[in-house]
Amino acid sequence: MKPDLFQAPDYYNLDELLTDEHKMVRDATREFVKREVSPIIEQAAQDAKFPKQLINGLAEIGAFGPYIPEEYGGAGLDQISYGLIMQEIERGDSGIRSTASVQSSLVMYPIFKYGTEEQKEKFLPKLASGEMIGCFGLTEPDHGSNPGGMTTNFKDKGDHYLLNGAKMWISNSPFADIAIVWAKNEEGRIHGLIVERGMEGFSTPETHNKWSLRASATGELIFDNVKVPKANLMPGKSGLGAPLGCLDSARYGIAWGAIGAAMDCYDTALRYSKEREQFGVPIASKQLQQKKLAEMITEITKAQLMAWRLGTLRNEGKATSAQISMAKRNNVEMAINIAREARQILGGMGITGEYSIMRHMMNLESVITYEGTHDIHLLITGLDITGHAAF
Ligand SMILES: Cc1cc2nc3c(=O)[nH]c(=O)nc-3n(C[C@H](O)[C@H](O)[C@H](O)COP(=O)(O)OP(=O)(O)OC[C@H]3O[C@@H](n4cnc5c(N)ncnc54)[C@H](O)[C@@H]3O)c2cc1C
Numbered sequence: 306m307k308p309d310l311f312q313a314p315d316y317y318n319l320d321e322l323l324t325d326e327h328k329m330v331r332d333a334t335r336e337f338v339k340r341e342v343s344p345i346i347e348q349a350a351q352d353a354k355f356p357k358q359l360i361n362g363l364a365e366i367g368a369f370g371p372y373i374p375e376e377y378g379g380a381g382l383d384q385i386s387y388g389l390i391m392q393e394i395e396r397g398d399s400g401i402r403s404t405a406s407v408q409s410s411l412v413m414y415p416i417f418k419y420g421t422e423e424q425k426e427k428f429l430p431k432l433a434s435g436e437m438i439g440c441f442g443l444t445e446p447d448h449g450s451n452p453g454g455m456t457t458n459f460k461d462k463g464d465h466y467l468l469n470g471a472k473m474w475i476s477n478s479p480f481a482d483i484a485i486v487w488a489k490n491e492e493g494r495i496h497g498l499i500v501e502r503g504m505e506g507f508s509t510p511e512t513h514n515k516w517s518l519r520a521s522a523t524g525e526l527i528f529d530n531v532k533v534p535k536a537n538l539m540p541g542k543s544g545l546g547a548p549l550g551c552l553d554s555a556r557y558g559i560a561w562g563a564i565g566a567a568m569d570c571y572d573t574a575l576r577y578s579k580e581r582e583q584f585g586v587p588i589a590s591k592q593l594q595q596k597k598l599a600e601m602i603t604e605i606t607k608a609q610l611m612a613w614r615l616g617t618l619r620n621e622g623k624a625t626s627a628q629i630s631m632a633k634r635n636n637v638e639m640a641i642n643i644a645r646e647a648r649q650i651l652g653g654m655g656i657t658g659e660y661s662i663m664r665h666m667m668n669l670e671s672v673i674t675y676e677g678t679h680d681i682h683l684l685i686t687g688l689d690i691t692g693h694a695a696f
Contacts, residue, residue: 307659309343311335311396311572316606322613323385330367330386334393337366342397347658349520350398353513355480356520359401364435368394368405370413377417377425378433384619388561388612395562396569398661399668400521402562407476408432410555412439415485415497418550419541424499428483440481442472442526443548449474450681451696453545457488457528459498466538468498468531474675478524479511485539486526487548497539497547506531517671519664553629556676557619560632561612563672564605566665567640571601573660574647581652588650597646604643608636627689634682641669 313335320328341362349356363369371387373379380386387409395402413432416424431437448454457470468488478484484500484507500507506529511522542550575598578589588594615632618624644666648655656663673679681696688694 306343306347306661309339310576311339311343311569313396314568314571314602314605315609316602317610319609319613323389326382327385327389330371330382331389331393334366334368334390335396337362338393338397342394342401346398346401346520347661347664350400350664351519351658353515353519355400355404355477355522357480360435360438363394363401363405364433366390369408369435370417370429370433371409373409373413373417373429373433378430379413379417380433383616384557385613385616387558388616391558391562392565392568392612394565396565398520398664399562399566399672400518402558402565403476403518403521403671404438406555406558406562407441408439410558411441411551412483412485414554415441415539415547415551416499419497419539419547420499421536421540423536424539428499437482438477438480439483439485440475440477440526441548441551442475442478442484442486443552444472444474446471446473450678452487452548453495455487455489455495457486458490459488459496459533460491462532465535466498466533468500468528468533470528472526474512474523475509475526476518476521476523476675478509478526479522481509484509484526485551486528494543495545495547496543498533499537499539500526500528500531500533501537504531504533515671517667517669519667549626552676553624553626556629556633557615557624559672559676560608560615560629560636563633563636563640563669564608564612566669566672567601567605567608567636567643570640570644570647570662570665571598571605573662574598574601574650577651577654577660594650597650601643601646604639608639611635625689627685630677630682630685633676634679634686637669637673638679641666641673644669 367380370379375381459466511524
């Protein structure tokens with residue numbers, strides 16, 4: 306792969322909206338990605354292997370639980386810093402960002418929000434330091450966009466719960482130490498349980514042959530009469546709103562992360578267009594290529610403004626789920642379109658692993674589907690503005 310020459314586009318001087326802390330956090334993550342992720346990511350994706358050697362470094366830059374309070378091992382940062390960390394990691398690779406998102410928003414967040422003090426003390430510091438890795442099991446083979454239909458269930462057996470069922474498409478599952486599992490009790494009410502590796506009847510087979518998010522491990526969660534101690538149920542919230550609350554936080558991170566992938570594709574294509582000569586001149590001097598590049602930087606700038614505003618709303622506790630859906634949907638589509646256009650600017654070179662664009666493009670095919678598909682987020686906006694659910 307080519308050396309990482311990334312220069313972040315900032316067409317509207319958005320840096321002026323950031324505090325010194327935001328810039329420090331962003332720059333530290335950017336430096337980490339250049340130093341640790343860029344040199345190894347292409348091979349990791351080709352080999353379809355999550356690069357576990359990045360775990361300690363991700364923990365050190367605060368990527369695991371950026372906004373979880375320091376007393377539980379988190380970095381105690383605000384929502385803009387969290388977003389900037391996700392942006393910079395996804396600039397390197399969406400799969401690595403997925404691991405950080407899942408650990409922070411889908412594992413640490415529910416334990417912090419809905420867990421007991423005992424659960425917080427037992428799990429959060431180890432998750433923040435990367436000593437433990439977690440995963441989040443909501444999707445099932447027959448229930449993706451409609452998670453409320455889930456059939457995974459647990460029964461009260463006096464001194465423990467008995468868990469049965471299966472989850473599919475679970476990021477980090479093949480090597481996770483714990484799984485946050487959403488399952489129905491005997492009354493059909495959804496609760497979150499912390500299932501630990503090693504519990505009898507619990508297995509996590511890996512999903513192979515993915516063309517997308519190849520540097521992220523994806524798998525199933527299978528529960529065959531798993532005895533879960535009662536102390537592992539998170540009592541703070543039940544119902545579908547509990548997992549959806551976690552997804553708000555993760556989707557917000559994706560809205561920033563997708564900008565990172567788009568910035569990397571744009572920056573690569575811009576540099577290439579200035580260096581590559583055809584018909585005796587750089588292809589950057591051609592109107593057709595300028596149209597592509599000008600539209601890219603316009604769309605990136607709009608997405609940056611949207612993410613920043615959403616971050617300030619989240620800092621004030623005012624961002625709605627529907628606002629988060631709009632940003633996730635808009636920014637991921639923006640990124641995937643930019644990846645496709647950028648790939649063309651590189652001509653044949655665009656399909657090789659010499660450059661990051663094709664990897665970003667394939668990764669974004671998962672990002673546009675997970676954490677609520679592109680269609681579902683549109684329907685959430687539709688419901689919000691009309692009052693009619695069209696799911
Ligand atoms: C790489 C990867 C990692 C993932 N990681 C996780 C994870 O860590 N944890 C987890 O729980 N899940 C995870 N997922 C699952 C992901 O969230 C689901 O794939 C997603 O929610 C869509 O579900 P589905 O694949 O079953 O598609 P379906 O729900 O079957 O949808 C298929 C198509 O139908 C459309 N559709 C569905 N319902 C409607 C409707 N009412 N109206 C109009 N169109 C509709 C969808 O938009 C889509 O285009 C991951 C997925 C991938 C690919």
